[in-house]
Amino acid sequence: MEPKQTVLITGATSGIGKELARLFAKEGYKLVIVARDEQKLEDTADELKEIGALQVTPISCDLSVVGSAQKLYNQVRKRRIVIGTLINDAGAGEHGFFKETPLDEELAIIQLNVTSLVQLTKLYMREMVRRDEGKILQLASIASYQPTPLLAVYAATKAFVLSFTDALINELKDSNVTMTALIPGATDTEFYVRANAENIKATENMAGPDVVAKIGFQALMNGKPHAVAPGMKSQILKSSLMSNQQVAAMARKQMEVKTTPS
Ligand SMILES: NC(=O)c1ccc[n+]([C@@H]2O[C@H](COP(=O)([O-])OP(=O)(O)OC[C@H]3O[C@@H](n4cnc5c(N)ncnc54)[C@H](OP(=O)(O)O)[C@@H]3O)[C@@H](O)[C@H]2O)c1
Secondary structure: OOOOOEEEEEOOOOHHHHHHHHHHHHOOOEEEEEEOOHHHHHHHHHHHHHOOOOEEEEEEOOOOOOOHHHHHHHHHHHOOOOEEEEEEOOOOOOOOOOOOOOHHHHHHHHHHHHHHHHHHHHHHHHHHHHHOOEEEEEEOOHHHHOOOOOOHHHHHHHHHHHHHHHHHHHHOOOOOEEEEEEEOOOEOOOHHHHOOOOOEHHHHOOEOHHHHHHHHHHHHHOOOOEEEOOOHHHHHHHHHOOOHHHHHHHHHHHHOEOOOOO
Protein backbone atom coordinates (compact mmCIF):
# COMPACT_ATOMS: atom_id res chain seq x y z
CA MET A 1 0.00 0.00 0.00
CA GLU A 2 1.24 3.51 -0.86
CA PRO A 3 2.05 5.65 2.17
CA LYS A 4 -0.71 8.18 2.79
CA GLN A 5 0.21 11.77 1.87
CA THR A 6 0.22 14.78 4.16
CA VAL A 7 -2.85 16.98 4.38
CA LEU A 8 -2.47 20.61 5.48
CA ILE A 9 -5.61 22.04 7.10
CA THR A 10 -5.88 25.65 8.20
CA GLY A 11 -8.49 26.25 10.90
CA ALA A 12 -8.23 22.63 12.04
CA THR A 13 -8.93 23.23 15.74
CA SER A 14 -12.64 24.06 15.54
CA GLY A 15 -15.84 23.61 13.53
CA ILE A 16 -15.72 22.39 9.94
CA GLY A 17 -11.90 22.30 9.79
CA LYS A 18 -11.68 20.10 12.88
CA GLU A 19 -14.29 17.70 11.49
CA LEU A 20 -12.34 17.51 8.21
CA ALA A 21 -9.17 16.78 10.20
CA ARG A 22 -10.98 13.97 12.04
CA LEU A 23 -12.07 12.39 8.72
CA PHE A 24 -8.48 12.38 7.39
CA ALA A 25 -7.12 11.14 10.73
CA LYS A 26 -9.52 8.18 10.74
CA GLU A 27 -8.19 7.24 7.27
CA GLY A 28 -4.62 7.23 8.61
CA TYR A 29 -3.28 10.34 6.86
CA LYS A 30 -0.42 12.54 8.08
CA LEU A 31 -1.60 16.02 8.95
CA VAL A 32 -0.26 19.53 9.34
CA ILE A 33 -2.80 21.48 11.38
CA VAL A 34 -2.78 25.27 11.52
CA ALA A 35 -4.56 27.78 13.79
CA ARG A 36 -3.50 30.47 16.28
CA ASP A 37 -4.27 28.98 19.70
CA GLU A 38 -1.31 26.74 20.66
CA GLN A 39 -3.08 24.81 23.41
CA LYS A 40 -6.01 23.96 21.13
CA LEU A 41 -3.52 22.85 18.47
CA GLU A 42 -1.79 20.51 20.94
CA ASP A 43 -5.12 19.10 22.17
CA THR A 44 -6.37 18.60 18.61
CA ALA A 45 -3.09 16.94 17.58
CA ASP A 46 -3.40 14.47 20.49
CA GLU A 47 -6.98 13.63 19.56
CA LEU A 48 -6.15 13.17 15.87
CA LYS A 49 -3.27 10.80 16.70
CA GLU A 50 -5.57 8.81 18.99
CA ILE A 51 -8.12 8.27 16.25
CA GLY A 52 -5.60 7.15 13.63
CA ALA A 53 -3.52 9.96 12.13
CA LEU A 54 -0.07 8.63 11.24
CA GLN A 55 1.63 11.88 12.20
CA VAL A 56 0.34 15.33 13.21
CA THR A 57 2.40 18.53 12.98
CA PRO A 58 0.73 21.47 14.71
CA ILE A 59 1.84 24.91 13.54
CA SER A 60 0.62 28.08 15.24
CA CYS A 61 0.18 30.84 12.67
CA ASP A 62 -2.02 33.94 12.47
CA LEU A 63 -3.07 34.01 8.83
CA SER A 64 -4.59 37.47 9.20
CA VAL A 65 -1.06 38.90 9.40
CA VAL A 66 0.65 40.08 6.19
CA GLY A 67 3.34 37.58 5.10
CA SER A 68 2.11 34.79 7.39
CA ALA A 69 1.12 32.39 4.59
CA GLN A 70 4.64 32.52 3.12
CA LYS A 71 6.09 31.97 6.61
CA LEU A 72 3.83 28.95 7.12
CA TYR A 73 4.90 27.52 3.75
CA ASN A 74 8.58 28.04 4.68
CA GLN A 75 8.09 26.29 8.03
CA VAL A 76 6.47 23.27 6.35
CA ARG A 77 9.27 23.10 3.74
CA LYS A 78 11.93 23.31 6.46
CA ARG A 79 10.42 20.18 7.99
CA ARG A 80 10.65 18.51 4.53
CA ILE A 81 6.92 17.81 4.49
CA VAL A 82 5.33 17.47 1.04
CA ILE A 83 1.68 18.55 0.99
CA GLY A 84 -0.57 16.29 -1.10
CA THR A 85 -3.83 17.96 -0.05
CA LEU A 86 -4.40 21.57 1.00
CA ILE A 87 -7.53 22.64 2.86
CA ASN A 88 -8.01 26.39 3.13
CA ASP A 89 -10.61 26.36 5.92
CA ALA A 90 -9.59 29.15 8.32
CA GLY A 91 -11.95 32.08 7.96
CA ALA A 92 -13.80 34.70 9.97
CA GLY A 93 -16.47 37.39 9.76
CA GLU A 94 -17.60 40.48 11.66
CA HIS A 95 -21.30 41.20 12.07
CA GLY A 96 -22.66 44.77 11.95
CA PHE A 97 -23.38 47.76 9.75
CA PHE A 98 -20.31 48.64 7.70
CA LYS A 99 -20.48 52.28 8.82
CA GLU A 100 -19.95 51.03 12.42
CA THR A 101 -17.71 47.92 12.21
CA PRO A 102 -13.96 48.33 12.88
CA LEU A 103 -11.95 48.69 9.66
CA ASP A 104 -8.86 47.00 11.15
CA GLU A 105 -10.93 43.92 11.89
CA GLU A 106 -12.27 43.85 8.33
CA LEU A 107 -8.86 44.30 6.72
CA ALA A 108 -7.64 41.38 8.84
CA ILE A 109 -10.62 39.31 7.63
CA ILE A 110 -9.73 40.10 4.00
CA GLN A 111 -6.12 39.11 4.70
CA LEU A 112 -7.26 35.80 6.26
CA ASN A 113 -10.17 34.85 3.97
CA VAL A 114 -8.68 36.10 0.71
CA THR A 115 -4.99 37.03 0.66
CA SER A 116 -3.65 34.11 2.70
CA LEU A 117 -5.92 31.71 0.84
CA VAL A 118 -4.59 32.99 -2.51
CA GLN A 119 -0.98 32.81 -1.29
CA LEU A 120 -1.28 29.26 0.04
CA THR A 121 -3.06 28.18 -3.13
CA LYS A 122 -0.32 29.72 -5.30
CA LEU A 123 2.51 28.12 -3.31
CA TYR A 124 1.01 24.63 -3.04
CA MET A 125 -0.80 24.48 -6.40
CA ARG A 126 2.48 25.18 -8.20
CA GLU A 127 4.11 22.23 -6.43
CA MET A 128 1.11 20.01 -7.16
CA VAL A 129 1.07 20.93 -10.86
CA ARG A 130 4.80 20.15 -11.05
CA ARG A 131 4.13 16.69 -9.56
CA ASP A 132 0.87 16.39 -11.55
CA GLU A 133 -1.06 15.31 -8.45
CA GLY A 134 -2.80 16.94 -5.54
CA LYS A 135 -6.09 18.19 -4.18
CA ILE A 136 -7.23 21.56 -2.81
CA LEU A 137 -10.42 22.33 -0.87
CA GLN A 138 -11.50 25.97 -0.58
CA LEU A 139 -14.07 27.08 1.99
CA ALA A 140 -16.66 29.15 0.16
CA SER A 141 -20.17 29.72 1.55
CA ILE A 142 -23.78 30.26 0.62
CA ALA A 143 -22.72 33.90 1.12
CA SER A 144 -20.60 33.48 -2.04
CA TYR A 145 -23.90 33.76 -3.93
CA GLN A 146 -25.51 36.43 -1.75
CA PRO A 147 -24.44 40.04 -1.13
CA THR A 148 -25.10 40.09 2.62
CA PRO A 149 -25.94 43.28 4.54
CA LEU A 150 -24.53 43.25 8.12
CA LEU A 151 -21.87 40.80 6.96
CA ALA A 152 -20.88 42.68 3.82
CA VAL A 153 -17.10 42.24 3.88
CA TYR A 154 -17.33 38.56 4.82
CA ALA A 155 -19.81 37.77 2.02
CA ALA A 156 -17.64 39.64 -0.49
CA THR A 157 -14.59 37.60 0.55
CA LYS A 158 -16.57 34.40 0.01
CA ALA A 159 -17.75 35.60 -3.44
CA PHE A 160 -14.04 36.04 -4.22
CA VAL A 161 -13.23 32.53 -3.00
CA LEU A 162 -15.87 30.91 -5.20
CA SER A 163 -15.00 32.93 -8.31
CA PHE A 164 -11.27 32.28 -7.79
CA THR A 165 -11.87 28.55 -7.27
CA ASP A 166 -14.12 28.12 -10.31
CA ALA A 167 -11.56 29.89 -12.52
CA LEU A 168 -8.73 27.67 -11.25
CA ILE A 169 -10.80 24.50 -11.67
CA ASN A 170 -10.95 25.41 -15.35
CA GLU A 171 -7.19 26.14 -15.53
CA LEU A 172 -6.48 22.75 -13.94
CA LYS A 173 -8.74 20.68 -16.18
CA ASP A 174 -5.92 19.06 -18.16
CA SER A 175 -3.95 18.07 -15.06
CA ASN A 176 -4.40 15.54 -12.27
CA VAL A 177 -4.65 18.33 -9.69
CA THR A 178 -8.22 18.96 -8.57
CA MET A 179 -9.85 21.82 -6.69
CA THR A 180 -13.16 21.79 -4.85
CA ALA A 181 -15.28 24.55 -3.31
CA LEU A 182 -17.17 23.59 -0.17
CA ILE A 183 -20.37 25.63 0.14
CA PRO A 184 -21.88 25.45 3.63
CA GLY A 185 -24.96 27.31 4.80
CA ALA A 186 -25.30 28.27 8.46
CA THR A 187 -23.29 25.67 10.39
CA ASP A 188 -23.14 25.15 14.13
CA THR A 189 -19.54 26.20 14.94
CA GLU A 190 -17.77 28.96 16.84
CA PHE A 191 -18.07 31.21 13.78
CA TYR A 192 -21.13 33.20 14.91
CA VAL A 193 -19.86 33.86 18.44
CA ARG A 194 -16.51 35.02 17.06
CA ALA A 195 -18.34 37.24 14.54
CA ASN A 196 -20.52 38.81 17.27
CA ALA A 197 -23.51 37.25 15.54
CA GLU A 198 -24.61 34.52 17.94
CA ASN A 199 -28.18 35.85 18.14
CA ILE A 200 -28.97 36.39 14.47
CA LYS A 201 -31.84 34.62 12.67
CA ALA A 202 -29.45 32.54 10.53
CA THR A 203 -28.46 30.60 13.65
CA GLU A 204 -32.01 29.24 14.09
CA ASN A 205 -31.49 26.43 11.61
CA MET A 206 -27.92 25.20 11.42
CA ALA A 207 -26.26 22.08 9.99
CA GLY A 208 -23.77 20.08 12.04
CA PRO A 209 -20.12 20.69 11.12
CA ASP A 210 -19.63 16.91 10.86
CA VAL A 211 -22.31 16.68 8.14
CA VAL A 212 -20.81 19.60 6.20
CA ALA A 213 -17.26 18.24 6.51
CA LYS A 214 -18.31 14.81 5.25
CA ILE A 215 -19.87 16.31 2.10
CA GLY A 216 -16.69 18.35 1.52
CA PHE A 217 -14.44 15.35 2.14
CA GLN A 218 -16.31 13.15 -0.34
CA ALA A 219 -16.36 15.80 -3.07
CA LEU A 220 -12.66 16.57 -2.54
CA MET A 221 -11.67 12.90 -2.70
CA ASN A 222 -13.71 12.46 -5.90
CA GLY A 223 -12.32 15.64 -7.51
CA LYS A 224 -15.77 17.25 -7.77
CA PRO A 225 -15.89 21.06 -8.35
CA HIS A 226 -18.55 21.89 -5.72
CA ALA A 227 -19.77 20.38 -2.47
CA VAL A 228 -23.04 21.99 -1.44
CA ALA A 229 -24.37 21.58 2.09
CA PRO A 230 -27.87 20.16 2.60
CA GLY A 231 -30.69 22.55 1.71
CA MET A 232 -28.42 25.09 -0.01
CA LYS A 233 -28.99 24.03 -3.64
CA SER A 234 -32.50 25.52 -3.62
CA GLN A 235 -31.14 28.75 -2.05
CA ILE A 236 -28.50 29.03 -4.78
CA LEU A 237 -31.14 28.53 -7.46
CA LYS A 238 -33.45 31.08 -5.83
CA SER A 239 -30.61 33.63 -5.62
CA SER A 240 -29.75 33.10 -9.29
CA LEU A 241 -33.30 34.06 -10.30
CA MET A 242 -33.36 37.32 -8.29
CA SER A 243 -31.63 40.69 -8.72
CA ASN A 244 -28.66 41.40 -6.39
CA GLN A 245 -30.78 43.89 -4.45
CA GLN A 246 -33.55 41.32 -3.98
CA VAL A 247 -30.95 38.79 -2.80
CA ALA A 248 -29.45 41.35 -0.41
CA ALA A 249 -32.89 42.09 1.05
CA MET A 250 -33.49 38.36 1.59
CA ALA A 251 -30.02 37.81 3.11
CA ARG A 252 -30.44 40.81 5.41
CA LYS A 253 -33.44 39.18 7.10
CA GLN A 254 -31.22 36.26 8.11
CA MET A 255 -28.59 38.63 9.53
CA GLU A 256 -30.99 40.49 11.82
CA VAL A 257 -30.97 39.79 15.53
CA LYS A 258 -33.69 37.44 16.78
CA THR A 259 -36.33 39.10 18.89
CA THR A 260 -35.92 36.49 21.67
CA PRO A 261 -32.23 35.53 21.89
CA SER A 262 -31.58 31.86 22.72
N1 LIG B 1 -20.13 28.32 10.35
C1 LIG B 1 -20.78 28.70 9.27
O1 LIG B 1 -22.01 28.94 9.31
C2 LIG B 1 -20.07 28.79 7.94
C3 LIG B 1 -20.84 28.93 6.77
C4 LIG B 1 -20.20 29.04 5.56
C5 LIG B 1 -18.82 29.01 5.48
N2 LIG B 1 -18.08 28.89 6.61
C6 LIG B 1 -16.61 28.90 6.49
O2 LIG B 1 -16.07 27.72 7.03
C7 LIG B 1 -14.73 27.96 7.49
C8 LIG B 1 -14.59 27.41 8.89
O3 LIG B 1 -15.45 28.10 9.74
P1 LIG B 1 -16.10 27.48 11.06
O4 LIG B 1 -17.52 27.85 11.02
O5 LIG B 1 -15.70 26.06 11.22
O6 LIG B 1 -15.39 28.45 12.13
P2 LIG B 1 -14.77 28.27 13.59
O7 LIG B 1 -15.48 27.19 14.37
O8 LIG B 1 -14.75 29.64 14.15
O9 LIG B 1 -13.28 27.78 13.30
C9 LIG B 1 -12.33 28.64 12.72
C10 LIG B 1 -10.97 27.97 12.70
O10 LIG B 1 -10.06 28.85 12.03
C11 LIG B 1 -8.99 29.23 12.91
N3 LIG B 1 -8.66 30.64 12.67
C12 LIG B 1 -9.47 31.71 12.86
N4 LIG B 1 -8.80 32.85 12.62
C13 LIG B 1 -7.53 32.47 12.24
C14 LIG B 1 -6.36 33.18 11.90
N5 LIG B 1 -6.35 34.53 11.89
N6 LIG B 1 -5.25 32.50 11.57
C15 LIG B 1 -5.26 31.15 11.59
N7 LIG B 1 -6.33 30.40 11.93
C16 LIG B 1 -7.45 31.07 12.26
C17 LIG B 1 -9.54 29.01 14.32
O11 LIG B 1 -8.53 28.77 15.30
P3 LIG B 1 -7.81 29.99 16.14
O12 LIG B 1 -8.90 30.91 16.59
O13 LIG B 1 -7.06 29.33 17.25
O14 LIG B 1 -6.88 30.65 15.18
C18 LIG B 1 -10.38 27.74 14.08
O15 LIG B 1 -9.55 26.62 14.07
C19 LIG B 1 -14.53 29.48 7.38
O16 LIG B 1 -13.81 29.78 6.20
C20 LIG B 1 -15.95 30.02 7.28
O17 LIG B 1 -15.99 31.25 6.60
C21 LIG B 1 -18.68 28.77 7.84
